[in-house]
Amino acid sequence: MRLIEELNQKYNSVSIIGLAKNAGKTVTLNYLIEEAYDSTIKLGLTSTGRDGERLDLVTETEKPTIFVGVNTIIATAKSILEMGDAGLEILETTEFTSPLGNIVLCRVKAEGNVQLAGPSNASDTLLVKEKMIDYGADLVLIDGAIDRKAVASPRITDACIIATGAVLSRDIKKVVSQTAYYASIFLLPGVEDLELLNIKFQLNRTCIIDDEYRLNYPEMKTSLGHGRALASMTDERTRYIYLSGAVTTSMLKDLTFGKLNYTILIDDGTQVFSDYYNYKNLKKKGLRLEVLNPILVEAITVNPIAPFGYSFPSDELVRMIEEAVGPIKVVDVLGGGV
Template identity: 50%
Template sequence: MNIIEAIRQNNYATVSIVGLAKNAGKTVTLNYLIEEAEKSGIRIGITSTGRDGESTDLVTQTQKPSILVTEGMIVATAKNTLLLSGARTEILETTGINTPMGEVIIVKVRQRGNIQIAGPVSALDMKKISKKLNHYGAQIVFIDGAIDRKAVSSPVITDACIIATGAVLSRDMKKVLEKTAHSVECLTLNKADNEPIYIANKHNKTCIIQNTGEVSIPDIKTSITGGKKINELINENTTHIFIKGALTTSLLKDIEGNKYLRGIKIIIEDGTKIFADINVWNEMRRKGLRVEVLQPVNVVAVTLNPISPTGYFFDSVEFKSEMEKYLHGVKIIDVVAGGDLDG
């Protein structure tokens, strides 16, 4: 079963593609999806939270693969990037949503060719654009998530996500495997029970939930700087801590010494809110920290790019085989070698 078939089987209408680093293979993944959709006769829409499709990476100055769109596809991109694209398109709508590259325009591809995409940055605007792409006939909308914008994979914005990882993360394959496994773990945390979800949604701010029914709300502006005050409110009656916003390394360090921490569940909105160092995260997990979410993220697949633009590469077969040992039950595909999913 390929990725497109897995997406259709689960009725996902919007899917984000999130790269764990620049040149991890997001564009290669997107081109793979476009090709598979064409083979399957499925009309797709695409947009981006940043800019993609340019021939040279604007940050690293390395060569990048172009985005090749096909007839019938629906694309949302900024006016200035559309003028740089080779594909022939028909304008369907001007949205009034502005970006540094101009107004976002909805077009239909009339003749295949290369295209650059640059879409809205805000979550609200992205949801609007996704709905417009669906409205104009896209059965699946793919959102190319710019680097460090994993928030696009939040269930508030998209139904599911695809994670692109690759050799560019490190020359050490083990480090790539560990970082990828950490990212997948964070995004696929278990959903919390109904009662603490109800309490968290009711207060909609960081709070400490006790087994007595009492709810304590720390006097903090954000959870990022409020770790010490949160820690002061944790006691023997605490069952859950709901963190509104980011779960950071500093917050975890502020509460790691609390003697009541083992057995307590931290609840966050979703896995995209985790901004914790992998070593601190793993150490806290070993100490018994349990983290759950209001809404889990559906990870459709992890795509692999065994080639780094700086010249080194992994053995493709070994890379995939080792990744399968780290990611049980997750579909994995090497988008450079191609081929169907095994899982």
């Protein structure tokens, strides 16, 4: 079964998260669009950045265009509609904005190329996704990036695809380890403690949870920069520290300072802003991190060619990533989906 068919059977929405510029997320998007082209699957498409332009304005390298079929629903900035050549019917002008202006919803009436520039925040993206489904999209694909990864949250999309590639490093082992790291963050284990799950909806800001599941709310507006203070409030009865905002390397270091007898609890893996080496060291020190809402990683797509003149053997890169990430489908989108 083709990947697009698997996605359509299981989900209403999927995000595509590129681990770096030129990692192949737009190639992945086009791969899925092409798979859907001859099917009856009606796609909804948007992006948390800007995609479909022929030239990357930062690296000045050519980028893949986005070719869409009839009846595709797109959400993009009104100001860039004329930069594509697809025939479009405007369905709705929304109040949502992007750096390029207001977002409009369109139905493709004549196939062709489009540019995508969707809402700039996750809550608006959620509402735009729901509107595209209301207009008839069977499956909504949202083009994201590691610095705009909030759309991979289960609050926004049902599952995600990670797009990785040779661009991450000239060392194939580093590409594999970085990819495996990001996959592990997205795949952080979900809470299995039934007592905790029973009070899940009471967790609306940072708090400390003891062994009788009582909630202690520290007097602080944000947990950022207060990791040591939080850690100092724990004792032998502390079972969890729930963090409601971004979880940075410094925060994790502060919370794992000294004896660690509790689990750090977050909503989902999109909250973690750390790096491979620090995270690896913290795990060795006993860091325990669980999530209330696990992310479903449906596939990892691989682009074995970097725009800087080097590449890796596709079969070797796919095999090494498969071995590193376990039972997740790994697809070379340039090779036609191995």
